Amino acid sequence: MQASTRIWRNFDIWLLAAVAVITIAGIAMIQSAIAGNESLAETVPRQTIYAVIGLAITIATTAIDYRIWSALSRPLYIITLVLLALIPLAGIVGFGSARWFNVGIVNIQPSELAKILMILIVADYLARHKNEIQRPRIIVRSLLLIAPPALLIITQPDLSTAIVIGVIWLALIWAAGVPLKHLAKLLGVMLVIILIITPFLAPYFLNEYPQQNDFKLFNRYTIMKYYQMQRLVSFFLPDPEAQYGETYNVNQARITIGSGGWFGQGYGQGTQVQLRFLKVRHTDFIFSVMAEEFGFVGATTVLLLLMFIIYRCLNAARMARDTFGALICYGVAIIIFFQGAFNIGVNLNLFPVSGLPMPFFSYGGSSLLTNLIGIGLVESVMLRHKQIQL
Amino acid sequence: MANASGSRHVPKLRLQVTYGVMAALTILFIGRLISLQIIQGEYYRELADENRFTNVNLAAPRGVIYDRNDFQLVNNIPSYNVYITAAYLPDSEAEQELIFERISELTGVPIDQEGPPAAPCVPGRGIKQLVLEGRTNRPYDPWPIACDVDVTAARVLREWQVDMPGVSVEAVPVREYSTGELTASLIGYMVPIPATLKDYYEAQGFDASRDKVGYAGVEGMYQDVLAGSNGRKLVEVDVAGLQIREYGSVTQPVAGNNLRLTIDxxxxxxxxxxxxxxxxxxxxxxxxxxxxxxxxxxxxxxxxxxxxxxxxxxxxxxxxxxxxxxxxxxxxxxxxxxxxxxxxxxxxxxxxxxxxxxxxxxxxxxxxxxxxxxxxxxxxxxxxxxxxxxxxxxxxxxxxxxxxxxxxxxxxxxxxxxxxxxxxxxxxxxxxxxxxxxxxxxxxxxxxxxxxxxxxxxxxxxxxxxxxxxxxxxxxxxxxxxxxxxxxxxxxxxxxxxxxxxxxxxxxxxxxxxxxxxxxxxxxxxxxxxxxxxxxxxxxxxxxxxxxxxxxxxxxxxxxxxxxxxxxxxxxxxxxxxxxxxxxxxxxxxxxxxxxxxxxxxxxxxxxxxxxxxxxxxxxxxxxxxxxxxxxxxxxxxxxxxxxxxxxxxxxxxxxxxxxxxxxxxxxxxxxxxxxxxxxxxxxxxxxxxxxxxxx
Missing domain, CATH: 3.40.710.10 (DD-peptidase/beta-lactamase superfamily)
Incomplete structure (x- = not known):
């Protein structure tokens, strides 16, 4: 009992504070982004509810000893698969692909939850086999571990989440210490696969914007939806004639960011945001909203805040008392980093459009909850990082 | 055993590589922000202004025509047209579909119907086909979807306009010839500004996409007298083309002059x-x-x-x-x-x-x-x-x-x-x-x-x-x-x-x-x-x-x-x-x-x-x-x-x-x-x- 209160002294208050600041700032920016749009008026209270619930869950997750998840890894894995498999049956169809469960007032997106669960499962697997980490079969087996959920997510279709899962796996085997030569081989295999796929991609790049065909291998297996192909194509080969549609959103984002200047146009005053020239303002392009209304100073602050959060997670990974804990922290850091960097990169027109939300900042309950659970796990590891306090 | 300073379970070098990648991306992003917001800031502010400011061409009422006994031969009546600006439609197809459905319900234009290509306003094609036409021709300009809709439909659509980005309703004055066929060869008719004369008329302040010009008869001969001169104002618009407020001074349109004919x-x-x-x-x-x-x-x-x-x-x-x-x-x-x-x-x-x-x-x-x-x-x-x-x-x-x-x-x-x-x-x-x-x-x-x-x-x-x-x-x-x-x-x-x-x-x-x-x-x-x-x-x-x-x-x-x-x-x-x-x-x-x-x-x-x-x-x-x-x-x-x-x-x-x-x-x-x-x-x-x- 005494120990359980004493461990709270290790609680990383700076991490939670940074998360709280960025979440609240995010809600404020969502409020500004959706101003005047009645159909989106619910987003602010909803995001607030998620944030409050999320905070409670964070504390709860912190309180629970993370090692319990190691023991529960098999049931967790099965739960993940069942949830993902159920989506096509029970999910509600939104924007062309089924990703949500409707649970009361909140929609839960199992693939979001899957990100955290996959961190736990892969981390557990790697921690259990840390003594044979040199063996190539670790790579293969861990890959087989993530393959079923990843494939289920692809079929939703939700390529970006599947990619995030892939990134988690890659980050974790890297952090677990898989020898570089294996990683190099892995890289080689991936390169070969890309080389095999490229000829199939060629028509999308060569025939200036082909018919609306999904990208399929052997005319059967859908790898990418047409719109995903288009995004890729329009990023790598922007058509100077086509100043609308695919390039519209990113062009508007650039204008929005650029018009912010040093200190921005003021909260609720950003012309491109308030007059709705910027699209998907409250989700994919919330960073642009920040950049227009608070300028370079505001955007940089948010960027640095996010990097600070990632840094604190990596710090926890460094200090963790066991491999499982370290890998959890590293995994959480990587999903926040990967999604955050990709989102900002899209906003800044550096990366192709992906639809990845900005952690804590973008509107999206499932994503916020997932990230807060991740923070809870990191805090849980942090609390118990000193063996002496067992 | 405790190693407070070093990593115990993640190889130190690999952690450092991670930090390195983070730092590199952070620098890249900040550099990009400086480039967009500070160095090119002026340029993007101009683009932003271009987005939000629109020069609105205010149509001048065209003069009407009387006969020698002051019997009115030509009148102006409003005709309501519904436009869609393709680029401003919502991204999601479901939302677009919803908008199309509402317009179709009110105007009777089918949602999806192939038809022979024709001038704008000529019925025959569905909303989707017309939007595609607009998208491929002039995605940023309003493209006519339904012309001459009835007053009620026009009012309802105006009410809904806020929730339907890209949709606009405009009242266009059209000519009503009270004597029609009886005086047609004499009075003539109006046509859209032909492409070859677009520059000529635009230099005179006409809006080639909206204004028509007299083609035959009196309408054609007295085009300059009847047309008047269009006005101009600068307004801030939102993405749907809705006018938020005016900026600067307004040049009011000058109505065209009326004509009295010698005809009885x-x-x-x-x-x-x-x-x-x-x-x-x-x-x-x-x-x-x-x-x-x-x-x-x-x-x-x-x-x-x-x-x-x-x-x-x-x-x-x-x-x-x-x-x-x-x-x-x-x-x-x-x-x-x-x-x-x-x-x-x-x-x-x-x-x-x-x-x-x-x-x-x-x-x-x-x-x-x-x-x-x-x-x-x-x-x-x-x-x-x-x-x-x-x-x-x-x-x-x-x-x-x-x-x-x-x-x-x-x-x-x-x-x-x-x-x-x-x-x-x-x-x-x-x-x-x-x-x-x-x-x-x-x-x-x-x-x-x-x-x-x-x-x-x-x-x-x-x-x-x-x-x-x-x-x-x-x-x-x-x-x-x-x-x-x-x-x-x-x-x-x-x-x-x-x-x-x-x-x-x-x-x-x-x-x-x-x-x-x-x-x-x-x-x-x-x-x-x-x-x-x-x-x-x-x-x-x-x-x-x-x-x-x-x-x-x-x-x-x-x-x-x-x-x-x-x-x-x-x-x-x-x-x-x-x-x-x-x-x-x-x-x-x-x-x-x-x-x-x-x-x-x-x-x-x-x-x-x-x-x-x-x-x-x-x-x-x-x-x-x-x-x-x-x-x-x-x-x-x-x-x-x-x-x-x-x-x-x-x-x-x-x-x-x-x-x-x-x-x-x-x-x-x-x-x-x-x-x-x-x-x-x-x-x-x-x-x-x-x-x-x-x-x-």
């Missing part, structure tokens, strides 16, 4: 009915479309004011008010015989027939070719030998009078009254033994031009043609043949190569009727401001006077007419090589008038076109022609040619107030077909005059 709609109505009835009669009787077209003009010979102008077949200009419907337009232009879109009263060039004899009638007396009492023998047929083969009877050509047995000995007045061909052949072209030197083609040409033939008269309508006064030079150039006496014979009777518009025939008769003044024919009497005050009265304008003993130099024609539009004056002058003015003795004109009086009292028009109680002078014309239809039916043989029916008359004889010409294509004899049309119009004119006298 009631007389127009009578003229149309009379002509329509005649043509109908001919066609019904023949059981085929024997006469495809006709024209009537009534004018005040003292002022040149056009009182009525009818061209048949007509078209319904109200059907062009909103858009040009393809099927209807196609139907109109494929009628190559009737050519409904052409105002035949000013554009048709046909042989004027015997109405042209008045030219010769003036010439022979003025030049002393014959005296008024000198009798010429009409045996019914004369033969002239071929000048180049005088001894070959086979080359000789026979010319006949319309009356086979001939008129016997006939003098000036009777020759006009009876329209004696032989008389005019002999005095016009000369006849060995009787008239040694005829008037000759050159002098015929001079007198013809003096009466207004051979070149446009500058009427303030679009499409006036010049007709043709042939001469030896013309024949040499165009046909490669020498002029012969037979050609002169043909020309003096308004046959052969002579071509004239109904307006020219009218002007020639009008000039004789008023004693020699060639008046500028015009249809607009006043330019009015919005309150109906007269801003400018279009004064009657005498172009030249053939009886005043003074020859007006070409460059002085119209010089004393301040309200004669400059471009029309230029046209009158530039279409002529020399001045048309001549010196014609007043007694010659008086005798010509008397001849025309006799036409009505005992001549060719007697019993057909004479009025009760009111004296009138007139001249019939039966112009032989040979067109493709006649050729196909093998009618183009001497003595068998089909004929146009002409009649031109003025009344009252003593002090003419009105001169009328009627023309019926392939209408047979002048007196029979055109005569009664003119008589009906003259009767109506004097009846209306009596009615007006009572009511005032």
């Amino acid at each position: 709609t009631r007389l127009q109505d009578v003229a149309r009915a009379a002509l329509d009835l005649r043509i109908d009669l001919i066609n019904t009787y023949a059981g085929e479309r024997r006469s495809p077209l006709g024209a009537v003009i009534a004018m005040n010979p003292q002022t040149g004011e056009i009182l009525a102008m009818v061209s048949l077949p007509a078209y319904e200009n109200n059907r062009f008010a909103r858009f040009i419907p393809y099927d209807y337009y196609e139907q109109l232009i494929t009628d190559t015989r009737g050519r409904p879109l052409v105002n035949h009263a000013i554009s048709l060039e046909q042989p004027p027939g015997s109405t042209f004899k008045m030219v010769t009638a003036l010439g022979i007396l003025n030049e002393g070719v014959v005296t008024p009492t000198q009798e010429i023998f009409d045996p019914g047929q004369i033969t002239i030998s071929n000048a180049y083969y005088p001894n070959d009877p086979g080359q000789a050509k026979a010319f006949v009078c319309w009356k086979e047995e001939g008129h016997g000995n006939i003098s000036y007045l009777d020759a006009i009254a009876e329209s004696c061909n032989i008389y005019f052949y002999k005095v016009g072209g000369g006849y060995p033994g009787e008239v040694e030197v005829g008037l000759g083609i050159d002098r015929v040409g001079m007198y013809a031009r003096a009466l207004g033939y051979g070149a446009p008269l500058g009427i303030d309508l679009i499409g006036e043609e010049s007709g043709l006064i042939p001469d030896p030079y013309w024949k040499r150039i165009n046909l490669g043949e020498s002029w012969s006496t037979g050609d002169t014979y043909n020309a003096v009777t308004g046959q052969g190569f002579v071509l004239a518009t109904p307006l020219q025939v009218l002007t020639s008769i009008s000039t004789i009727a008023n004693g020699g003044r060639v008046m500028w024919p015009h249809v607009v009497s006043d330019i009015l401001d919005g309150e109906g005050n007269v801003m400018q009265h279009i004064d009657p304008c005498m172009l030249w006077d053939i009886s005043d003993g003074v020859i007006t130099p070409l460059e002085n024609i119209g010089a004393n007419c301040p309200t004669l539009p400059q471009d029309l004056r230029q046209e009158i002058i530039e279409s002529r090589e020399t001045t048309p003015d001549m010196n014609i003795e007043p007694w010659v004109i008086e005798l010509a008038q008397e001849g025309m009086l006799k036409v009505v009292t005992e001549g060719t028009a007697h019993g057909r076109a004479d009025l009760e109680n009111i004296s009138s002078g007139g001249k019939t014309g039966t112009g032989e022609f040979c067109d493709e239809v006649a050729r196909e039916q093998n009618l183009c043989r001497p003595g068998n040619w089909p004929t146009h029916s002409w009649y031109a008359a003025f009344a009252p004889f003593e002090n003419p107030e009105i001169v009328v010409v009627a023309f019926v294509y392939n209408g047979g004899e002048g007196a029979v077909t055109a005569g009664p049309v003119v008589r009906q119009i003259l009767e109506a004119y004097f009846e209306l005059k009596a009615v007006d006298a009572v009511t005032q």
Whole structure:
């Protein structure tokens, strides 16, 4: 009992504070982004509810000893698969692909939850086999571990989440210490696969914007939806004639960011945001909203805040008392980093459009909850990082 | 064991690589932010302003048109159009679908329906197809989806506009022609600004995608007067094109001026009915479309004011008010015989027939070719030998009078009254033994031009043609043949190569009727401001006077007419090589008038076109022609040619107030077909005059 209160002294208050600041700032920016749009008026209270619930869950997750998840890894894995498999049956169809469960007032997106669960499962697997980490079969087996959920997510279709899962796996085997030569081989295999796929991609790049065909291998297996192909194509080969549609959103984002200047146009005053020239303002392009209304100073602050959060997670990974804990922290850091960097990169027109939300900042309950659970796990590891306090 | 500083479970180097990647990306992002916000900030602020500021072109109300009794002929009514700006539609297809459904429900335009490509506003395609068109043509401009929707739908859509980004509703003024077909050829219609003239009109402040311009008739001729000038304001708009607020000063649009025409709609109505009835009669009787077209003009010979102008077949200009419907337009232009879109009263060039004899009638007396009492023998047929083969009877050509047995000995007045061909052949072209030197083609040409033939008269309508006064030079150039006496014979009777518009025939008769003044024919009497005050009265304008003993130099024609539009004056002058003015003795004109009086009292028009109680002078014309239809039916043989029916008359004889010409294509004899049309119009004119006298 005494120990359980004493461990709270290790609680990383700076991490939670940074998360709280960025979440609240995010809600404020969502409020500004959706101003005047009645159909989106619910987003602010909803995001607030998620944030409050999320905070409670964070504390709860912190309180629970993370090692319990190691023991529960098999049931967790099965739960993940069942949830993902159920989506096509029970999910509600939104924007062309089924990703949500409707649970009361909140929609839960199992693939979001899957990100955290996959961190736990892969981390557990790697921690259990840390003594044979040199063996190539670790790579293969861990890959087989993530393959079923990843494939289920692809079929939703939700390529970006599947990619995030892939990134988690890659980050974790890297952090677990898989020898570089294996990683190099892995890289080689991936390169070969890309080389095999490229000829199939060629028509999308060569025939200036082909018919609306999904990208399929052997005319059967859908790898990418047409719109995903288009995004890729329009990023790598922007058509100077086509100043609308695919390039519209990113062009508007650039204008929005650029018009912010040093200190921005003021909260609720950003012309491109308030007059709705910027699209998907409250989700994919919330960073642009920040950049227009608070300028370079505001955007940089948010960027640095996010990097600070990632840094604190990596710090926890460094200090963790066991491999499982370290890998959890590293995994959480990587999903926040990967999604955050990709989102900002899209906003800044550096990366192709992906639809990845900005952690804590973008509107999206499932994503916020997932990230807060991740923070809870990191805090849980942090609390118990000193063996002496067992 | 605790290793507070170093990593125990993640290899240190790998952690450091992670930090490195983070740092690199952070620097990249901050660098990009500096580049976008600080270095290129100004540029992007401009782009942002370009997004949110729009120059709104404020449409100027177009002037309306009244007839001479202030009866409103043209009105402006609002027509509501629904537009979609493709680029501003929501990204999600589901949301787009919802918007399309709502529009479809209200306007009845199907959501998804393939159709043949057509101009905007032409129904046939679904909303999706139209949006695709807009997306591929002008994604950032509103593209018409449904035109002329009803007021309720327009209001409901405006209410919903906030929730439907990319959708806009605009009220566009369209023309309503209260007299439609009756005045279409006169008033004309409006068309969208053609691509070739886009720059020209945009420089004048027009919005080529919205504004229309007058194309034919008064709408076309007075485009500048009617259009006014568009206003301009700078507004901030949101992505849906909704105007949030105004910036800076507003240039208010200046409404176009109204016009008052010289037309009397009631007389127009009578003229149309009379002509329509005649043509109908001919066609019904023949059981085929024997006469495809006709024209009537009534004018005040003292002022040149056009009182009525009818061209048949007509078209319904109200059907062009909103858009040009393809099927209807196609139907109109494929009628190559009737050519409904052409105002035949000013554009048709046909042989004027015997109405042209008045030219010769003036010439022979003025030049002393014959005296008024000198009798010429009409045996019914004369033969002239071929000048180049005088001894070959086979080359000789026979010319006949319309009356086979001939008129016997006939003098000036009777020759006009009876329209004696032989008389005019002999005095016009000369006849060995009787008239040694005829008037000759050159002098015929001079007198013809003096009466207004051979070149446009500058009427303030679009499409006036010049007709043709042939001469030896013309024949040499165009046909490669020498002029012969037979050609002169043909020309003096308004046959052969002579071509004239109904307006020219009218002007020639009008000039004789008023004693020699060639008046500028015009249809607009006043330019009015919005309150109906007269801003400018279009004064009657005498172009030249053939009886005043003074020859007006070409460059002085119209010089004393301040309200004669400059471009029309230029046209009158530039279409002529020399001045048309001549010196014609007043007694010659008086005798010509008397001849025309006799036409009505005992001549060719007697019993057909004479009025009760009111004296009138007139001249019939039966112009032989040979067109493709006649050729196909093998009618183009001497003595068998089909004929146009002409009649031109003025009344009252003593002090003419009105001169009328009627023309019926392939209408047979002048007196029979055109005569009664003119008589009906003259009767109506004097009846209306009596009615007006009572009511005032």
